[in-house]
């Protein structure tokens with residue numbers, strides 16, 4: 001039976017930092033001694049996390065949603081809504097949902113996973129936290145819901161996020177004009193999660 005605990009993933013930031021230190025400044029003893037003892041825990045979100053998640057969303061992104069939006073996602077798709085926790089504090093989240101939609105890869109209606117929002121507090125970025133959150137969500141979207149494809153929209157100016165998604169196997173499927181309220185275009189990015197190849201190629 002599916003257990004929430006099964007999806008808890010622990011990353012030792014100290015371990016990652018240590019590897020980085022060894023790579024970049026191998027031999028400099030002082031830097032290696034300043035290793036952080038923080039641990040990042042990737043776990044499913046609960047109702048108690050919603051206020052923290054909203055605060056991170058407001059801090060990191062221009063697209064905000066009311067409390068009821070987050071609660072609805074938690075109630076309907078709580079098994080694909082993850083948070084990252086450091087020392088008992090939420091420092092990042094990924095909110096996803098499942099839709100019946102149009103598969104770009106297959107050219108037909110299919111079960112689609114949608115990454116609605118992802119953010120990591122600025123001081124915790126660059127440590128692989130978003131990668132870990134998205135990897136957990138993608139894995140759960142496949143194993144729990146059997147989605148065929150995962151889609152998301154990203155601002156065309158959001159270089160960091162586009163790099164992150166490309167690293168995780170997403171391709172730019174389409175550029176959508178004036179997608180955001182301020183008039184910026186988005187890329188619709190998709191990730192094929194079936195064994196069968198995808199029928200479309202990246203537009204850039």
Ligand SMILES: CC(C)(COP(=O)(O)OP(=O)(O)OC[C@H]1O[C@@H](n2cnc3c(N)ncnc32)[C@H](O)[C@@H]1OP(=O)(O)O)[C@@H](O)C(=O)NCCC(=O)NCCS
Nearest residue numbers: 060118119120125126127128129130131154160161163164
């Ligand atoms: C985008 C965001 C979620 C990345 O979080 P993160 O925890 O720093 O990401 P990771 O450490 O897992 O980085 C994964 C990849 O993202 C890309 N990336 C992250 N930071 C980057 C930067 N400063 N410059 C270029 N690429 C970057 C890289 O490809 C990186 O892989 P690498 O470390 O092998 O080079 C974070 O910057 C953020 O919260 N931004 C504001 C909110 C946002 O834009 N969300 C996306 C909305 S669509």
